Amino acid sequence: MSDHSDARSRFLRLHDALRTRICMLDYPPGTRLSEETLAAEFGTSRTPLRRVLARLEDEGLVISQHGVGTIVTDVDAEEMARTYDLRRELAGLVGRLSPVPVSDEIIKEAADFLDAGKILLKQPDTRALAELNMDYFHFGTSLTNNLALREMSERLYYRTARIWLTATPRLDLAEETAIFVSELRDSFQALVARDGQAAADVRRAHISLCIARLNRHMA
Amino acid sequence: MSDHSDARSRFLRLHDALRTRICMLDYPPGTRLSEETLAAEFGTSRTPLRRVLARLEDEGLVISQHGVGTIVTDVDAEEMARTYDLRRELAGLVGRLSPVPVSDEIIKEAADFLDAGKILLKQPDTRALAELNMDYFHFGTSLTNNLALREMSERLYYRTARIWLTATPRLDLAEETAIFVSELRDSFQALVARDGQAAADVRRAHISLCIARLNRHMA
DNA sequence: AGAATTCATGTTGTGCACAACCTTTACAGC
DNA sequence: GCTGTAAAGGTTGTGCACAACATGAATTCT
Numbered sequence: 340m341s342d343h344s345d346a347r348s349r350f351l352r353l354h355d356a357l358r359t360r361i362c363m364l365d366y367p368p369g370t371r372l373s374e375e376t377l378a379a380e381f382g383t384s385r386t387p388l389r390r391v392l393a394r395l396e397d398e399g400l401v402i403s404q405h406g407v408g409t410i411v412t413d414v415d416a417e418e419m420a421r422t423y424d425l426r427r428e429l430a431g432l433v434g435r436l437s438p439v440p441v442s443d444e445i446i447k448e449a450a451d452f453l454d455a456g457k458i459l460l461k462q463p464d465t466r467a468l469a470e471l472n473m474d475y476f477h478f479g480t481s482l483t484n485n486l487a488l489r490e491m492s493e494r495l496y497y498r499t500a501r502i503w504l505t506a507t508p509r510l511d512l513a514e515e516t517a518i519f520v521s522e523l524r525d526s527f528q529a530l531v532a533r534d535g536q537a538a539a540d541v542r543r544a545h546i547s548l549c550i551a552r553l554n555r556h557m558a
Numbered sequence: 559m560s561d562h563s564d565a566r567s568r569f570l571r572l573h574d575a576l577r578t579r580i581c582m583l584d585y586p587p588g589t590r591l592s593e594e595t596l597a598a599e600f601g602t603s604r605t606p607l608r609r610v611l612a613r614l615e616d617e618g619l620v621i622s623q624h625g626v627g628t629i630v631t632d633v634d635a636e637e638m639a640r641t642y643d644l645r646r647e648l649a650g651l652v653g654r655l656s657p658v659p660v661s662d663e664i665i666k667e668a669a670d671f672l673d674a675g676k677i678l679l680k681q682p683d684t685r686a687l688a689e690l691n692m693d694y695f696h697f698g699t700s701l702t703n704n705l706a707l708r709e710m711s712e713r714l715y716y717r718t719a720r721i722w723l724t725a726t727p728r729l730d731l732a733e734e735t736a737i738f739v740s741e742l743r744d745s746f747q748a749l750v751a752r753d754g755q756a757a758a759d760v761r762r763a764h765i766s767l768c769i770a771r772l773n774r775h776m777a
Numbered sequence: 778a779g780a781a782t783t784c785a786t787g788t789t790g791t792g793c794a795c796a797a798c799c800t801t802t803a804c805a806g807c
Numbered sequence: 808g809c810t811g812t813a814a815a816g817g818t819t820g821t822g823c824a825c826a827a828c829a830t831g832a833a834t835t836c837t
């Protein structure tokens with residue numbers, strides 16, 4: 340009943356696919372996306388695809404220029420730092436604005452994330468880490484019933500997701516994985532204690548630390 | 559050099575026009591917007607207009623249904639309350655995240671807003687009040703250099719702007735005007751003291767009070 | 778009379794052809 | 808060799824015709 344609309348579900352599918360490719364650097368900044376090529380790949384015409392690209396442009400992931408092309412945006416270090424500042428604050432708000440009561444289901448999910456992280460420790464992989472991080476982020480926003488807060492957090496997340504991946508080559512993958520797993524562990528313990536605010540604070544603190552690491556390796 | 563693109567500037571113009579009409583209740587919730595009629599009014603074809611409507615749908619102001627129409631969304635009291643919660647927090651953040659130094663220019667603007675408010679005191683008018691409030695909101699967001707914070711604040715503002723106007727008939731116009739002018743006064747004094755954080759706190763407090771008034775008159 | 782059905786009407790979604798535009802390249806003039 | 812210019816190729820933006828769909832009214836059958 341929710342996805343009865345064929346057009347809407349296709350739109351969401353294409354949007355998600357392209358957004359993931361951009362955030363995972365399958366399309367690095369500067370890549371020119373051809374409407375016709377993409378339309379052919381997804382088996383549709385340019386018209387529906389243009390709507391997807393328009394939304395990606397609204398979200399700041401691409402920019403279309405008449406006669407030139409649709410180009411994946413570059414990440415401006417200064418603006419990304421500001422965006423991270425806001426993301427940090429929103430992460431803290433998840434614990435205060437309409438937090439969902441911590442259920443056994445939620446604790447189970449957190450445990451699963453921790454297990455997945457531990458596996459990654461033994462076999463480090465940049466992309467797998469990035470994907471797990473993305474899934475875990477969605478789990479984090481699901482801890483509030485404030486829809487607007489979820490929406491804004493996700494919007495900002497996707498805008499900054501690439502910066503970490505671009506910096507990764509200069510960072511230590513094993514170290515980054517270890518740091519992430521320790522966040523999962525802290526978060527899990529907070530949730531076991533049924534303390535949603537503590538879980539949000541864990542997240543907030545780790546975003547702060549991430550900002551610091553990025554600053555250190557940028558300058 | 560910024561708006562050299564004809565298509566983009568037209569898009570922004572149409573988007574702003576329709577958004578204003580929706581937020582000012584020229585198009586009350588439930589109104590069906592005809593793509594063809596609007597296209598004719600703005601002297602273009604459906605294609606560029608559809609992009610505008612698509613963005614309005616992303617912003618949650620309308621919803622398009624195949625074969626039915628594009629309908630102005632209704633405001634859900636519960637979700638609006640949550641959105642106001644977030645708006646309040648963001649208003650406070652304006653004073654903390656990359657605040658712009660308070661300049662003479664800014665103080666002058668605040669003084670102008672206060673004057674305009676005083677004029678409105680003698681001749682109360684719902685729409686004029688709403689428009690002044692909208693202008694003043696933009697002034698408020700301009701007090702931070704954090705672009706993401708500005709963007710999210712505006713996005714949420716336009717989503718909640720209608721709730722106040724729909725409640726106005728049940729509120730006291732003269733009282734609402736007086737409250738708004740007192741906010742302008744407090745804000746002006748904070749800025750004269752070159753205290754941007756205080757100005758943000760004034761805003762934050764008034765949003766809290768507005769939430770309380772709306773709750774009182776809803777239930 | 779009532780109910781199911783068909784049809785007429787109006788709406789959004791899609792595909793296609795063409796216009797507007799930018800970039801690059803080839804070429805002619807100097 | 809250099810520069811200015813024009814032409815070619817490729818890209819996004821626009822307009823239009825038609826498909827897909829939902830709704831309500833007219834109609835027909837029971």
